Amino acid sequence: MYKQLAITAITLLLTITSQTPSLAGRVLDKIRQTGVITAGARKDAIPFGYVNEKGQWVGYSLDILELIRQQTEKQLGKPIKLQLVEVTPENRFAKIKDQSIDIECGSTTVTWARDKEVDFSVSYFASGTQLLVKKGSNLGTIESLAGMKIGVIPNTTNERAIKLQQPAAQLVTVKDRFEGLQKLEKGEIDGFASDGIVLQGLKRTVKNGNSLEIVPEYPYMYESYACVIPQDESQWRDLVNYSLVQYMEGIVSDQMSSVAIYERWFGQNGKVPYSRDTINSYFQGIIDSYEWIPLINY
Template sequence: MIKKLSIIALTLCLAVTYQSPSWAGKVLDKIKQTGVITAGTRKDAIPFAYVNEQGKWVGYSVDILEIIRKDVEKKLGKPIKLQLVEVTPQNRFEKIKNGSIDIECASTTFTWERDKQVDFTISYFASGTKILVKKGSQLGTIESLAGRKVGVIPNTTNEQAIKIQQPAAKLVTVKDRNEGLKKLETGEIEAFASDGILLQGLKKEAKNPNSLDVVPEFPYAYESYSCMIPQDESAWRDTINYSLVKFMEGIISDQPKTVTIYEKWFGDEGVTPYSREIINEYFQGIVNSYEWIPIVDY
């Protein structure tokens, strides 16, 4: 698995030497004038972006956006506010294209088809399509999904993965992950397809988490999470990439501040545990394609 994730990282990154970001471009000019980064994110993507019991927007991607905000604030030398806006799989691309938001970070997967509409930053996490099922269902292999009712969110890579790999599955569309969980619990569907790491978070929201399983062991398709930005905004993309590379370097080199962020969401006591060994290998593959940022920048 480590090798597969490293390959994904290397194939999605350009082997270039990173240069310090300039401050040219419509998005950066707007941020400089308004003092606001308008960011799209989700409310149903545990542990990446969701609203907690206190009504606060939290998550790994939300923390990533805050890191970007702080770096932009430092570079511009003026206070910058982060304004979060809820997006859905149905409207996120349009909000980027029409300028309603400057960036979208939640759990969005890079695809070449999507890249025709928007631009993507480097990846900051990787997962893959799996399914949430009731224990004892005997579902898991792609062959087992033939003729079964599988819940999917429209216009997602998870929907595409199931369509392509098992066209005999009976796809049932749901508006979001919460509806997918509800339909699974009531028996309206036999499985719900989404990213494995998100299904682990969703499982905790179930009435009886122990009655559900996330399967199979290895995803039907591997996916790499990136932030989306408007097309042809290279200075804005480079600014974000600088923050992301610096963050990943911090994880690889065990910098306390960055490791604390990762462990909060993915550590042994985090929301959805995920191997540091695997993510270190993944991040290393990405960082290797860029100039190392001096430790003083942390």
């Protein structure tokens, strides 16, 4: 029940923050002139954006960006390329604000504070702050974190969640998730805080992954992932939202092209399995706030 209420709350938040009126269209004009969407993505966020064993930059968020590219190409009536730029928690919003990138779809969560500086699309996934710890650590409860060294990436909602939930925890900053994992394995920290779904992907990169576990069962704080775009760009935001809602409609109605993307990353044989029933409920809540897109346009 608690989990369902949390999902409903996140859905309402995304509906509100994604519908701010504006008439500006400079991003689409730029894309029309250059034929390029410059997009930010992460390389340390398995399965959303990372470098695979073949040295290729892949991930769920990159597939989402490709759907946006396809819709942009269709709407503008000309070939459009996708140019990827690596972003970090420290520079992703700055790159949006100074127009270095047109959009960022990494594993960025929506907050009211961030919404004052940038705009967000509708959400395309939900997770929450949890800890990666060594098995048998007896960590997980809020009380158990007091005095413990917890790794966090600066300027993230994960850092904020731990600060709010347990001010007595000793926060140790790391530059990215891979450094957080490394410090945990060396015993330099007692736990590493990040989004639960990403921690699952990170855990799978370790040969002795069974020696690690993710706690607690339910996140300290629920969060929703969305694409970040410049403020007051309603035409661009509408195009991005159309692409995402169309994709989500494909998931809930079992359309092969959408399901194939989801299953690649979160299916039973995907990178990080995640229940279709759970994500269907989340997507349906978002879809219900928009007009249904006829499948003939899919």
